Amino acid sequence: MGKRVGIEVSIAIADAVKLARADVIAAYPITPQTHIVEHLSEIVANGELDAEFITVESEHAAMSCCCGSSAAGARTYTATSSQGLALMSEILYHPGPMRLPIVMTVANRALAAPISIWNDHQDIMAQRDIGWIQTFAENGQEAVDLTLHAFRVAEDRKVSLPMIVNIDGFTLSHVIEPIVIPDQEEVDAYLPAFKPRVRLDVKKPVTMGPVGIPEVYTEAKMAHNEAIKASKRVILQGWKEFAEIFGREYNPVETYRSEDAEVLLVTMGSISETAMSAVDAMRDKGASVGLVRIRLWRPFPGPEFRKAAGKASVLAVIDRCLPPGAVCGPVGAELRSLFYKMPGAPKIFSFVAGLGGRDVTVERFEEIVDKARAYAKKRPTELYEVIGVREI
Amino acid sequence: MITELEKFKGFSAKNLPKEEVLAPGHRACQGCGEVLALRMVMKALGKDVIVCNATGCMEIITSPFPQTSWQVPWIHIAFENAASVASGIESARKVLMRKGRIPKRHVDILAVGGDGATGDIGLNWISGAMERGHDFLYVCLDNEAYMNTGVQRSGCTPYGAMTTTSPPGKKSFGQVTWKKNIPAIMAAHEIPYVATASPAYFLDLMNKVKKAALVEGPAYVHIYSPCPTGWGSAGERSVEFAKLAVETRIFPLYEVIEGRYVISRKITKPKPVADYFKGQRRFRHLSEEHLSFIQAKVDEEYARLVKLAEAT
Numbered sequence: 001m002g003k004r005v006g007i008e009v010s011i012a013i014a015d016a017v018k019l020a021r022a023d024v025i026a027a028y029p030i031t032p033q034t035h036i037v038e039h040l041s042e043i044v045a046n047g048e049l050d051a052e053f054i055t056v057e058s059e060h061a062a063m064s065c066c067c068g069s070s071a072a073g074a075r076t077y078t079a080t081s082s083q084g085l086a087l088m089s090e091i092l093y094h095p096g097p098m099r100l101p102i103v104m105t106v107a108n109r110a111l112a113a114p115i116s117i118w119n120d121h122q123d124i125m126a127q128r129d130i131g132w133i134q135t136f137a138e139n140g141q142e143a144v145d146l147t148l149h150a151f152r153v154a155e156d157r158k159v160s161l162p163m164i165v166n167i168d169g170f171t172l173s174h175v176i177e178p179i180v181i182p183d184q185e186e187v188d189a190y191l192p193a194f195k196p197r198v199r200l201d202v203k204k205p206v207t208m209g210p211v212g213i214p215e216v217y218t219e220a221k222m223a224h225n226e227a228i229k230a231s232k233r234v235i236l237q238g239w240k241e242f243a244e245i246f247g248r249e250y251n252p253v254e255t256y257r258s259e260d261a262e263v264l265l266v267t268m269g270s271i272s273e274t275a276m277s278a279v280d281a282m283r284d285k286g287a288s289v290g291l292v293r294i295r296l297w298r299p300f301p302g303p304e305f306r307k308a309a310g311k312a313s314v315l316a317v318i319d320r321c322l323p324p325g326a327v328c329g330p331v332g333a334e335l336r337s338l339f340y341k342m343p344g345a346p347k348i349f350s351f352v353a354g355l356g357g358r359d360v361t362v363e364r365f366e367e368i369v370d371k372a373r374a375y376a377k378k379r380p381t382e383l384y385e386v387i388g389v390r391e392i
Numbered sequence: 393m394i395t396e397l398e399k400f401k402g403f404s405a406k407n408l409p410k411e412e413v414l415a416p417g418h419r420a421c422q423g424c425g426e427v428l429a430l431r432m433v434m435k436a437l438g439k440d441v442i443v444c445n446a447t448g449c450m451e452i453i454t455s456p457f458p459q460t461s462w463q464v465p466w467i468h469i470a471f472e473n474a475a476s477v478a479s480g481i482e483s484a485r486k487v488l489m490r491k492g493r494i495p496k497r498h499v500d501i502l503a504v505g506g507d508g509a510t511g512d513i514g515l516n517w518i519s520g521a522m523e524r525g526h527d528f529l530y531v532c533l534d535n536e537a538y539m540n541t542g543v544q545r546s547g548c549t550p551y552g553a554m555t556t557t558s559p560p561g562k563k564s565f566g567q568v569t570w571k572k573n574i575p576a577i578m579a580a581h582e583i584p585y586v587a588t589a590s591p592a593y594f595l596d597l598m599n600k601v602k603k604a605a606l607v608e609g610p611a612y613v614h615i616y617s618p619c620p621t622g623w624g625s626a627g628e629r630s631v632e633f634a635k636l637a638v639e640t641r642i643f644p645l646y647e648v649i650e651g652r653y654v655i656s657r658k659i660t661k662p663k664p665v666a667d668y669f670k671g672q673r674r675f676r677h678l679s680e681e682h683l684s685f686i687q688a689k690v691d692e693e694y695a696r697l698v699k700l701a702e703a704t
Contacts, residue, residue, distance in 0.1 A: 023484065023487045023488060023491070024480065024483050024484050024487060026479075026480060026483075050487065050490065050491060051487060052483035052484070052486055052487045054479055054480065054483050054524065055524065056476065056479075056520060056524075057516060057517070057519065057520030057523075058516060058517075058520070060472075060473065060476075060517075061473065061476040061479075061516070061517050061520055064469060064470070064473035064476030064477050064479075064480065064517065065476050065477070065479050065480035065483070066480060067467075067469050067477055067480060068444065068467065068469075068476065068477035068478060068479065068480025068481040068482075068484065069480035069481065069483060069484040070480075070484075071467050071477075071480075071481065072442075072480070072481045072484035072485055072488070073484065073488060073493070073494065074483075074484035074487060074488055076480075076484070090470060091469065091470060091473065094469050094470070098469075193493070200442045200465040200467060200481060201465060201494075202439060202440050202441070202442065202464060202465060202499050204465075205462065205463060205464050205465045205466070206465055206466075207455055207460040207462050207466045208465075208466065208467040208468070209455075209467050209468035209469055210455035210456065210457040210460060210468065211451070211452050211455050211456045211457060212457060213456055213457065216457050216458070220457075
């Protein structure tokens with residue numbers, strides 16, 4: 001059994017990467033991801049982890065190094081945030097179709113302008129379609145566990161896809177939480193050594209990243225899409241075995257007091273903990289409210305989500321991203337597509353909240369539920385609303 | 393003296409490797425000086441090499457899936473980042489060999505890109521890789537413009553040259569800037585080995601590439617690569633132009649070994665630069681005044697190189 005300690009979540013994630021015995025780490029400093037890679041540097045410098053730490057000159061170079069390293073057959077890790085993720089963007093599209101199982105932590109942070117170091121999900125939503133498996137952690141324990149799970153799933157030969165674990169910047173990355181740090185033997189039992197199907201090897205030369213002429217491009221994209229859809233089985237299997245070894249269960253979506261609830265809040269990430277408190281407060285007042293939290297964002301767990309939503313008549317979706325000029329927030333739009341023309345589909349409203357580090361309090365969740373209920377009675381002109389905007 | 397180079401006997405007409413690492417049948421233009429240079433690079437390196445190719449002519453002509461000209465492991469990610477991809481591979485191999493997960497053997501890591509990929513868009517990435525000291529060699533195949541996208545000017549386009557984005561007109565005479573000195577920028581990183589080479593001097597080219605591979609740490613070879621399509625020159629004259637560029641002192645051949653400049657081919661009786669410009673459509677609009685200016689600047693730069701060689 002692992003040991004339960006009070007530890008900063010970033011430090012715990014670095015420890016998880018150490019326990020995963022990463023071979024190569026290429027990273028560039030950016031707030032609020034820095035504590036993870038600082039601690040990894042220390043771990044490598046102390047000889048606790050035998051790895052190459054490449055101190056690159058930009059995040060674009062970090063992801064480029066990761067591609068090379070993974071193609072050479074090394075277990076490869078990086079972490080970034082916000083502007084760094086945006087700078088990486090061009091290269092983020094490569095490891096998916098090239099089937100390079102890089103694991104990355106994204107400490108989610110707002111995008112400039114105006115520049116903001118604080119938390120929301122705009123950085124990762126701008127990279128929604130890069131073709132990586134993506135999960136969102138709610139708390140520190142989950143951040144550690146999902147990191148180990150990510151290596152396990154990404155490197156599975158049936159998957160061979162890169163994977164992002166999203167953690168909320170500051171609200172998760174910088175808090176000290178009680179976290180069970182697993183034992184090395186348990187991690188070794190869970191996570192076999194990385195054995196890629198192909199790698200850059202002079203004994204068996206391969207051409208990686210060739211030109212995709214029109215006759216093959218569609219097929220290449222299709223193959224990648226099929227792979228990410230098929231990865232769900234391995235993702236679930238990875239969680240099942242995780243529960244067997246570590247005793248902590250994970251599912252693509254989680255519910256909280258959702259049975260028979262009329263209105264369901266839908267959240268991703270650490271905000272869900274406040275949402276649970278809000279559900280308790282509203283339930284105490286007799287309201288029929290529950291919560292569904294999305295843990296697996298890509299591939300999107302459609303059937304699991306529909307099941308979790310049950311017979312709720314209203315979904316109040318919290319989007320921590322405001323896509324200017326769009327019909328509604330990305331999570332709201334995803335769920336509207338999922339339920340389109342389904343018999344008994346709930347009414348879905350997107351509430352944009354918690355941008356750039358703005359707190360979303362229990363009272364805000366109550367306001368969101370009240371509004372969702374009111375909008376369900378008469379169709380609103382907009383499908384989303386920005387919550388908590390200060391009067392100027 | 394670099395110990396790795398002491399034992400190297402060098403290539404000669406007698407011991408040229410017969411093996412073609414870069415297979416024929418690729419889709420380069422007729423008379424392409426770049427693919428000619430790349431063939432020599434690969435001949436010099438042999439089969440114990442992993443190649444990281446930047447996006448560009450050499451990448452597209454050699455890898456239209458499902459065909460490939462590469463008989464060695466080859467990877468292409470993007471335009472600007474071949475040096476970073478090479479860094480990742482080098483680091484991965486180091487740790488995997490240390491951990492006993494792959495056999496211990498030396499494999500050269502080659503990053504290769506054009507002048508745009510090297511001196512413009514990729515300068516950051518190359519600088520980072522050189523500064524970190526990865527054991528790899530970077531070869532720039534300089535055809536003096538963005539040829540793959542249709543002959544746009546780059547920082548390496550020579551003064552006065554016509555490209556599609558430096559067209560001569562009523563208010564312009566073509567490229568207004570002098571060619572960016574990428575080898576000097578690389579030498580400023582104080583890496584063990586920097587050289588310039590030309591496919592017209594193929595033994596010199598191959599020896600330099602081999603030396604770059606032999607030295608421990610980062611090395612850089614800048615290869616002049618005639619482009620008949622982009623330059624408006626006859627395909628069969630590519631090697632001739634490569635030779636003229638050296639003989640006119642426009643593209644001098646030299647090495648920078650641990651900061652020491654060594655001129656590989658001293659040009660004591662240079663041909664006039666005008667000889668080089670004849671037969672290239674990209675220069676035909678230039679006036680006598682332009683040519684005199686260029687001649688003076690070429691002489692000045694060569695004199696500076698000679699002084700560097702004397703001083704170091």
